[in-house]
Amino acid sequence: MTELKDVKGVGPKALSLLNKLNIYTIEDLVTHYPFRYDILERNDLSLIEDGEKIVIDGKVESVPILMRFKAGLNKMNFRLVTQSGIVGVSIFNRAFLKNQLIVGTGITVIGKLDKTKNVITASDIKLGVLTNKVKIEPVYHCTSGLSNKSLSTYINMALLTCGREIADYIPHEYVEKYNFLNKKTALNIIHNPSTSEKLKEVRIRLKYEELFAFMFKINYLKEQNKKENNGLKREIDREKLTKFIESIPFELTTDQKTAVDEIINDLESSTRMNRLLQGDVGSGKTIVAFIGMIANCLCGYQSALMAPTEILAMQHYLNLQQLLTKKMNIKVALLTGSTPKKERQEIYEGLKDGSINIVIGTHALIQDEVSYHNLGLVITDEQHRFGVHQRANLQNKGIKPDVLYMSATPIPRTYALTIFGDMDVSTIKQRPKGRQKIDTFVKKNSEIKEALEMMYEELKQKHQIYVIAPLIEDNENSDLTNVYKLKDQMELAFKNHAKIDIVHGKMASGAKDLIMEKFKNNEVQILISTTVVEVGVDVANATMMVIFDADRFGLSTLHQLRGRVGRGSAKSKCILISDSDAERLKIMEKEDDGFVISEEDFKLRGHGDLFGTKQSGDMSFKIANIRSDYKILLQAKKDSLEYLLNKDTDDDLLKKKLITSITEA
Ligand code: ADP
Numbered sequence: 001m002t003e004l005k006d007v008k009g010v011g012p013k014a015l016s017l018l019n020k021l022n023i024y025t026i027e028d029l030v031t032h033y034p035f036r037y038d039i040l041e042r043n044d045l046s047l048i049e050d051g052e053k054i055v056i057d058g059k060v061e062s063v064p065i066l067m068r069f070k071a072g073l074n075k076m077n078f079r080l081v082t083q084s085g086i087v088g089v090s091i092f093n094r095a096f097l098k099n100q101l102i103v104g105t106g107i108t109v110i111g112k113l114d115k116t117k118n119v120i121t122a123s124d125i126k127l128g129v130l131t132n133k134v135k136i137e138p139v140y141h142c143t144s145g146l147s148n149k150s151l152s153t154y155i156n157m158a159l160l161t162c163g164r165e166i167a168d169y170i171p172h173e174y175v176e177k178y179n180f181l182n183k184k185t186a187l188n189i190i191h192n193p194s195t196s197e198k199l200k201e202v203r204i205r206l207k208y209e210e211l212f213a214f215m216f217k218i219n220y221l222k223e224q225n226k227k228e229n230n231g232l233k234r235e236i237d238r239e240k241l242t243k244f245i246e247s248i249p250f251e252l253t254t255d256q257k258t259a260v261d262e263i264i265n266d267l268e269s270s271t272r273m274n275r276l277l278q279g280d281v282g283s284g285k286t287i288v289a290f291i292g293m294i295a296n297c298l299c300g301y302q303s304a305l306m307a308p309t310e311i312l313a314m315q316h317y318l319n320l321q322q323l324l325t326k327k328m329n330i331k332v333a334l335l336t337g338s339t340p341k342k343e344r345q346e347i348y349e350g351l352k353d354g355s356i357n358i359v360i361g362t363h364a365l366i367q368d369e370v371s372y373h374n375l376g377l378v379i380t381d382e383q384h385r386f387g388v389h390q391r392a393n394l395q396n397k398g399i400k401p402d403v404l405y406m407s408a409t410p411i412p413r414t415y416a417l418t419i420f421g422d423m424d425v426s427t428i429k430q431r432p433k434g435r436q437k438i439d440t441f442v443k444k445n446s447e448i449k450e451a452l453e454m455m456y457e458e459l460k461q462k463h464q465i466y467v468i469a470p471l472i473e474d475n476e477n478s479d480l481t482n483v484y485k486l487k488d489q490m491e492l493a494f495k496n497h498a499k500i501d502i503v504h505g506k507m508a509s510g511a512k513d514l515i516m517e518k519f520k521n522n523e524v525q526i527l528i529s530t531t532v533v534e535v536g537v538d539v540a541n542a543t544m545m546v547i548f549d550a551d552r553f554g555l556s557t558l559h560q561l562r563g564r565v566g567r568g569s570a571k572s573k574c575i576l577i578s579d580s581d582a583e584r585l586k587i588m589e590k591e592d593d594g595f596v597i598s599e600e601d602f603k604l605r606g607h608g609d610l611f612g613t614k615q616s617g618d619m620s621f622k623i624a625n626i627r628s629d630y631k632i633l634l635q636a637k638k639d640s641l642e643y644l645l646n647k648d649t650d651d652d653l654l655k656k657k658l659i660t661s662i663t664e665a
């Protein structure tokens, strides 16, 4: 297989820039699809109104005159002969094009037409005339230093030299059935479309392919579950379990009780549990998970709870410790990436000999070195952050344990049934008693003073505040707010009223935990952060959430962030600061039901943010969108199941490849 660095023109510098875009292989490169297309349609000078946009091709008629200004700015003027007459062209800051704009050269000019002066102020000039009346230009996600043009060049070079090596994930019988183009041709067209009809056709093909591979994996896991119907059959000591539930300092909601019953039933049945527990932020999923783990331990089996971050793992660990009494004789351990070596070794041993009953941790729980005495139940928190691979990996540990996934990202039911087709679903809709609606306000940057005043009111009442910014550091390509800049601003406003600190995703986890701990203990009153607090942290005295550049986030993420406050009995508030996208953000002012919000987000953005951003694992599609391509998804689901169950294709290399990609992490 040809490597990325072997593509002509890709040197070490380009390689690292491509890596920045998450492109590591040839396959990544050629499936770096355009996120939109610019359609260039040749216009006629006489048909364009004054001040309107124009795209026109022609030949350079006069030698460009270059003018240089202060600060490195420059401007070039020349005349262009077109089919509909001669027109002046002026363009800023393209001095580098001067040598190419030789008289007689064919070019395409994009810009605005000033009819009275008969001049186009060009925003772009492309060398070459339009071969067809219409030209469709792919636009890619780029990164600083790597232009759209060079990306396009690399992609086409890769397609030219190793297009045949690129795997097609659609079995040939379905390629034939739907009369699909072959993969190489399809890729060629998506990157260089000649007509929008052709483009539409190959987009469907590539979407189908992506969804086929995805649904194949889901179907495989489902069939595997059915086949290995060798779940643990347990007899749960209901009396002891009830005692534990009664010792919890609050009463479970009806939905929580139902979810507990469903889980207990699964544990007692000989069918292996494979369940998704979904519920809005703050709906109380954790306690349900704890009860499941205790029930499992009462039968003599080990339980593991895997959280997406160390902070969360720690929080779960401390919370569970508090609920357990000595008499229950249940030993709990915390295992994360930063557990010291000696302690880690002890935990490994305890898990192996069974002296540890419950282990709570991060990815550290699924490392190869970890082996369990009799792991009976595995729970993962914030399920959408783990990919299909990791799911399979966890399931393969120990004796076939029962599996429960928790997710705070409510997914509309129809979609959940398809995407999580391999799972049963429990849903918590109610909120614990006494929770109040979180008052939410959308404010412009010019109204920042009002936001600061509201913050001051909270501080006066001895409450704490979260402040969120999208970036960590200054980024020359962006004027988004970053946490360090915000800290300076907050210091200026509240230096005498609050202790302010920062926590973000790039900090060492020890440092992060320390600051979270301080916030928990109210030694810090304003916590500035990136979205790392999104997942699960619980500080009841925090009553205000302020989110800068709120338009950068999906509604589901905003809802999750907002769910960090309103955990105690005091009224809580959320301020969303943004100068754009007000209409979408206003939904947050009205709505506080995560399911409705997720449904709205779905309508507005497709699945986009629904499964979190980059970390979304198996849920991030490159071209498909589970909402707008739902029909294709259903077809791909049906076909991939048929393919999976068809014994005649068991020797297919593709089938084997798809299966290994699931079982091997
Ligand atoms: P999430 O579903 O977001 O994981 P948590 O499990 O963290 O929510 O619960 C949020 C908070 O609500 C926790 O402090 C928890 O102790 C509390 N809680 C959970 N269930 C109830 C209940 N039935 N009554 C009162 N408080 C509850």
Ligand code: MG
Pocket (backbone or CB within 6 Å): 285, 286, 381, 408, 536
């Ligand atoms: Mg939680």
